[in-house]
Amino acid sequence: MSQLWNLLLQVMVNSLLFLYNVLGHNFALSVAVFTVLVRLLTLPFTLPAQRTAKVQQEIQPELEQIRKKHAKDKEKQTQETMKLYKEKGINPAMGCLPMLLQLPIMFAFYQSIVKALANTPLQMISLGQFASASLSHLVPLGSRFLWLDLGYPDPKYVLPILVVATTWLQQKMSTPPSSTDSQAASMSQSMQITMPLMFGFITMSLASGLAVYFVISNLVGIVIQYFISGKGSLPLPRGLKKSEQKDKKGK
């Protein structure tokens, strides 16, 4: 298992080094391009989940009806919910499983960025065991980009702010509109605020190269999400009700 993991890391580290070599020794650009490539390569994992989420959004009213109708009979409620899922041809597990499957790829990508940005001897030992001989001449990578040293946190906090904004936006777009269940809605709302803030906070202490990865990854996610579900639970234009928007789409 660890050999497989190391192989994945080796591929990713050397891909990053290769991109760095062909993209004018600009590591930020290499990370951006590689992030887009990885997001596209993991589409087969992410798309089913996003499609499932979209259908789940659409059947919210029916699910709400089932919940109300069988409020006192949990077993019946589950049965009816599963029946509805079956009718709509969705598998609830598809919402989470594909996301979990892409986790190793994301972690490997994360680790490969950390490795490639080695700026201490111990990190360099680790890089030396993954970098191929033909790309070793690139080491140490030039880590300057605009005001950033990509191996260190952003001193001006621009990237953490961008991470917060893009994480919030992506999450907002991929979250179903608030349900009538006030507890679930408030839980969902608080997660939509705390998660981006938490990510921004973590980014403040991480290498800014990783923040570039988070921002680009979020931006790609936002574009993909837009094509799947539109603006999700983002506020609609003034004076336009959800039902009206649905009607317009239908037409």
Place this chain on the structure above:
Amino acid sequence: MRKITIGPKIVLWLLIIVALLTGCRGGAPLTSWPGLTVAEDVVYVAAGAKVYALEAETGNQKWEFPGEEKKGPFYAAPAVAEGLVFIGSTDNNLYALDAVTGNQRWVFATNKPIIAGPVVAGDTIYVASADSKVYALEAATGVGRWEFTTGNWVWATPLVADGKVYVGSMDHKMYCLDAESGQQRWEFEADGAIAATPTLAGGLLYFGAYDNKVYALDAASGAKKWEFQAGGWVWSQPLVVNGIAYVGSMDKMVYALDAASGQKKWEFATDGAVVAGPAFADDLLYVASEDKQLYALDAATGQKRWWFTAKTSIYTPPVVADGVVYTCSQDGRVHALDADNGNQRWAFPRTEQ
């Protein structure tokens, strides 16, 4: 009571955050490797955020630096001269300590972490920094004499010999400087970054680079005499004894090369990267490896005589003095071993941390 559902995206974010916070950071948990020097019956060890002075005979602690305040962590081996102990720190500073008490005498600030060890020659101390510079300072006071700027970080400990300073830089170049003035005499460009300290023997300068090569240059002119291709980066400082250059590589091997021609005489395989330079005494070659072992090899044949297993990897070059080989593993533990058979005489700290 309503069931609260958490979306898959949120689960994913939570898992990522957990992974970030639980050290899924790709690097080793320690932030430095220990440096080890033995001088006048005292073992000086810089491990983590502390520098310790230990009695070589017993391993009893004489002093430690710093007290409560944070100064490290330290990578480099301390240098000892004229009653002072010099140690570079990743807090960018070079510290001069009283060798008897460990009290700080002076401090010299560079602009980036100091990874390389300082070197004392005469009344001058030479230190290189990741700010790309090599500094020459008055050893007694820390007052600057000259500085020389390379094109990238300098992690390699300079070598001072015959009025010259030889220092490798991550800009791929080996520089030869005048020790008095800091004026550049020559430079040689390798195919990879140079983090290894060079060795001078018989008019040749030996060093390794991240291009998997060991180079031998004419020390007077910088002209290449030969190069040897290893299977991994060469970070270890070569050791030249009796016409043989011994050098470790991150391909897990130790090579014995003919010092004049670079022809391989023998090789010895360990199970981990060999980052530390070897040590030699009484026909035995001592080699530390990432595989947690310190090997004693027959210097003529490469046959293994004995080995000692530490609890963690060893990146620190071993030091041999008075029949004792000293080594320090990544857990910061110093082991004093009988050079003949590897029996442990003492360890510091006494108990495992």
